[in-house]
Amino acid sequence: MSQPIKFTHTVAERFLRYVVIDTQSDPTSPTCPSTEKQKNLGRLLADELQAIGLVDAHLDEYGYVYATIPATTDKKVPVVCFCSHMDTSPDCTGKDVKPQIVRNYRGGDIVLPGDRTQLIRAAEHPALADQIGNDIITSDGTTLLGADDKAGVAEIMDAAHFLINNPQIKHGPIKILFTPDEEIGRGVDKVDLKKLGADFAYTMDGASAGDIEDETFSADSATITIEGVSTHPGYAKGKMEHAIKIAAAIVDRLPRNNCSPETTEGKQGFLHPVEISGALEQATLGFIVRDFDDEGLKEKETLLESIVKEVMRDFPRSTYRMEINQQYRNMKGVIDRHPEIMDYAIEAIRRAGLVPVKASIRGGTDGSRLSFMGLPCPNIFAGEHAIHSRLEWVSVQDMEKAVQTIVHLAMIWEERASGPVSA
């Protein structure tokens, strides 16, 4: 690069403006967005984007915000989208968030002033060790903070503002997408990809500065229905086969030292019972199955069925049905078809002065669903930590690095584009 870019320091200000707006989503609501209040933030963001100069910025009836940063180059550059979600988790209240800033963090525990029993302990939050000298934003301890994912929202907003005010920076057309209801798994239900018109996308919704994720779990559900043999309990000897007891025996024989959420990490998958219901005659067991590839899923489903069969041997007149349903798939398969998506993002993180760290998500994201809808979409760090809790925190400096990463990434897509638009 010929001369260094002069970045601004306005992302924290935006962030503090957004976190005080309650946008908690609600899994029990059938509407989209699940809560009308999410539109309060959506409306503000659309207005701010309009004020920045993005003339097509708007909030739609489903609570999505769309906008375009027009290209500043003659080259034909793929259309890249940056995406964040506006809702916060239903697991922890997001009403009346009162953020505090701990400036120039010197290490040690952080006491939250609204509830002094709430302590962000350095020993339990090892990522704090990388934040010495930084300014850390937390809630007052009575609510979550909402860095997940208003940090991402603020970063994209700030990058948009920066690019519009620095037209000498060359980039292709850039799309902005803010979604509702990500936390309840419905963040892309009503997205209009045709209207968005992007070739590739990045969610800004990760943790530590430098992190980039192109892998999610692959996920199935497994439902086992057991038909036992019912009789009057007074005359049951040698006849009754109790469906509840069969179900309990299956759960009892699940592996104890592996293959469960509480015994796995990293790239290991698991089998996890999530529901049990029943009576004498019939019982149902619901499982979720997780792994990073299809063989791993298959292995775990085979293991589950072999446990079921083994148990059923003791109940010869009872029967079972096992049903597997696909929930979502690892996005890596889609993203790997376009290696430049990750290569450019890694280069952008480096140019922002960070060490890129490739990681995988032990869950699903909006990005995994977008990837399979035809919009390949890895996840870049936003700086959020201890999410879905009252101990949630983010540092101002990490958010600034995320803004720089977005700007560099926009530039790299332009630099690597082949040539001028044919006349």
Ligand SMILES: [Zn+2]
């Ligand atoms: Zn999130």
